[in-house]
Amino acid sequence: xxxxxxxxxxxxxxxxxxxxxxxxxxxxxxxxxxxxxxxxxxxxxxxxxxxxxxxxxxxxxxxxxxxxxxxxxxxxxxxxxxxxxxxxxxxxxxxxxxxxxxxxxxxxxxxxxxxxxxxxxxxxxxxxxxxxxxxxxxxxxxxxxxxxxxxxxxxxxxxxxxxxxxxxxxxxxxxxxxxxxxxxxxxxxxxxxxxxxxxxxxxxxxxxxxxxxxxxxxxxxxxxxxxxxxxxxxxxxxxxxxxxxxxxxxxxxxxxxxxxxxxxxxxxxxxxxxxxxxxxxxxxxxxxxxxxxxxxxxxxxxxxxxxxxxxxxxxxxxxxxxx
Numbered sequence: 001x002x003x004x005x006x007x008x009x010x011x012x013x014x015x016x017x018x019x020x021x022x023x024x025x026x027x028x029x030x031x032x033x034x035x036x037x038x039x040x041x042x043x044x045x046x047x048x049x050x051x052x053x054x055x056x057x058x059x060x061x062x063x064x065x066x067x068x069x070x071x072x073x074x075x076x077x078x079x080x081x082x083x084x085x086x087x088x089x090x091x092x093x094x095x096x097x098x099x100x101x102x103x104x105x106x107x108x109x110x111x112x113x114x115x116x117x118x119x120x121x122x123x124x125x126x127x128x129x130x131x132x133x134x135x136x137x138x139x140x141x142x143x144x145x146x147x148x149x150x151x152x153x154x155x156x157x158x159x160x161x162x163x164x165x166x167x168x169x170x171x172x173x174x175x176x177x178x179x180x181x182x183x184x185x186x187x188x189x190x191x192x193x194x195x196x197x198x199x200x201x202x203x204x205x206x207x208x209x210x211x212x213x214x215x216x217x218x219x220x221x222x223x224x225x226x227x228x229x230x231x232x233x234x235x236x237x238x239x240x241x242x243x244x245x246x247x248x249x250x251x252x253x254x255x256x257x258x259x260x261x262x263x264x265x266x267x268x269x270x271x272x273x274x275x276x277x278x279x280x281x282x283x284x285x286x287x288x289x290x291x292x293x294x295x296x297x298x299x300x301x302x303x304x305x306x307x308x309x310x311x312x313x314x315x316x317x318x319x320x321x322x323x
Contacts, residue, residue, distance in 0.1 A: 078133035088312040090265035092136035099271030099295030112156055117297035119164055128301055130176050130210045136261050138213035140279045144222055162193040165200050177209030183255035184218030211259045220281030227253035266311045270296040286318050
């Protein structure tokens with residue numbers, strides 16, 4: 001079940017447009033990364049990990065390279081499909097990445113194939129947001145509850161995300177003006193991954209393009225408690241009076257304060273689940289929700305455009321009445 005309606009196409013945007021691929025069409029990606037499982041070998045070759053804890057799976061293709069090769073051309077022009085109106089584009093899109101395990105299970109494959117497929121699709125999602133001129137893309141990549149998974153799966157995910165940041169995100173920071181942040185309890189991440197994140201965040205600090213925010217070891221409850229402790233400390237130290245605490249003061253202490261648009265306009269959740277799973281509990285107060293049955297590795301550009309079209313057809317009142 002997809003909790004959205006199909007609406008008639010709108011008039012073409014005045015911004016440069018292109019034809020969105022039909023279902024089943026293959027659009028040449030801006031990354032040359034191929035789906036497969038020598039992910040771990042690439043990690044070992046680059047010194048990110050020393051050995052494989054998670055069992056390797058049968059390759060899905062003959063070649064897989066984690067290092068992304070973005071085309072030489074710059075994404076200097078916003079490119080919108082004709083179905084989308086520039087003035088109605090969301091400033092902040094949040095995505096709960098869900099369905100990797102079921103994607104692999106449906107194909108009779110080990111779960112790491114689903115994680116590899118999800119990483120490949122995440123690259124494309126970031127590129128779509130850059131192309132469409134979306135100000136912020138935030139993704140729920142690893143929750144605080146995900147630490148309850150097996151050590152082997154956690155190690156595999158951490159290695160995969162570290163390579164993703166090192167070889168893909170850093171290249172977009174250099175070539176596509178990408179800003180980058182990780183929010184969550186970063187102290188629980190592997191030390192080498194923390195260093196990779198810190199260098200990527202610093203490299204993109206002065207950029208002004210799409211801000212890509214990854215929630216790693218993140219939860220909405222953690223975010224609220226973390227902000228509350230910071231405010232309590234300021235009150236205790238005499239830097240803040242309790243009567244001065246309001247929504248604005250509180251939002252400034254939330255982890256999403258790293259970005260210009262901290263509250264998502266649109267939340268997308270894949271895989272058909274109808275819940276927010278402890279993500280952005282404060283920030284989602286007036287966010288539009290879009291639930292889709294597609295598993296995240298299958299959530300392609302056409303599906304993303306459908307979600308954006310649905311958002312543009314909604315009337316946002318923020319508790320008031322339309323005039």
